[in-house]
Amino acid sequence: MANNLNYRLLALPIVVIIAMLGLSFLFSQKIQILKKEVDLIYFGNFVPVHKLHLIQTKIINKIDTNKISSKSKKIISKDWKEYNKQYKTISEKIILKKINIHFNKALKTNKKKYYKVILKDILYLIKHEVTSASVQRKKFLLKYQQMQNYLFYSQMSIIVFVIILMGLILYQFLQQQRRLSLLNEQYKIEANTDGLTGLYNRKYFDTIFDDLTSISQHNNWNSVFVMIDIDFFKQYNDTYGHDAGDIALQKVASVLEMSCDRDMEYTFRLGGEEFGIIIFNASVNYVKTILKTFQDNILQLHIEHSSSATKMLTVSMGVVLIDKTTYKSSPKELYISADKKLYHSKENGRNQYTI
Incomplete structure (x- = not known):
């Protein structure tokens, strides 16, 4: 469950970033289409310029004759209206x-001097149309670049925000997982520790003891199980109280x-x-050394016990050796054997161990 959640958390920012990049790509495509349309508009602005050039050419071609025919005037008038x-x-x-x-006066009078005025006007209009189209396109390109920059920085800001947000979420999740892990370990x-002494409890003992011979x-290996009992502990509790016990x-x-x-103890x-x-994996001599040290250290505690000799x-102890001769013994048989040897230590004066 935790692993699945980890994968989901890792996948989420990736999905969000991919989605944002996809949207940005679509938006960029729309901007590119818009740019093409504006380019068409820009080049479309040269249509009236073309018309002006046609009018200009027709007037220049006819002006040398000092008179423009009615048919030519109609064509020029039509182009001008368009x-x-x-x-x-x-x-x-x-x-x-x-x-x-000026235009109507020239067509009406059909005089060369008025056509020359029109030619000047047409040159002015051509220059104006070209300049106007160029200025408008420059303005759009500036806005287009600003829009591209805005899109890029917005995209980067969103990605950074998503990464930071997901980083915080992931950090909090990992912190929570760490706390849960610590609680689980605790x-x-x-669950395996005795609350009073801090040693492993009976439940954990049963788990290891059941596998003692097979391991x-x-x-x-030659292994050892030692059963220990505090001498006259009931009398100690009766004399000094359970708190002292x-x-x-x-x-x-x-x-x-x-x-x-x-290790392995x-x-x-x-x-x-x-x-x-x-x-x-312990030798008999090593076990004897440990038990002797343990007994001496217990005595050095100087815990008064008036009911003891x-x-x-x-403490009294019973020791069972697990070797080739006892590999086939059951846990119950080993436990009973250790208990008997503990009983033997008690019967023989206590404060000793029996192997």
């Missing part, structure tokens, strides 16, 4: 109104944990005043 029908601004209409007077620790046999359990657990601090609280040790709190 030119006038083109879109004109208010200022252009005012100019054309004056030129129309839960696992609490040892698979690796051809809890403190004593914590101190014994602390010493036990310090005594077995290597596990310490447990099995319940009440009972503790356990499982050591993988030593007047100090002590």
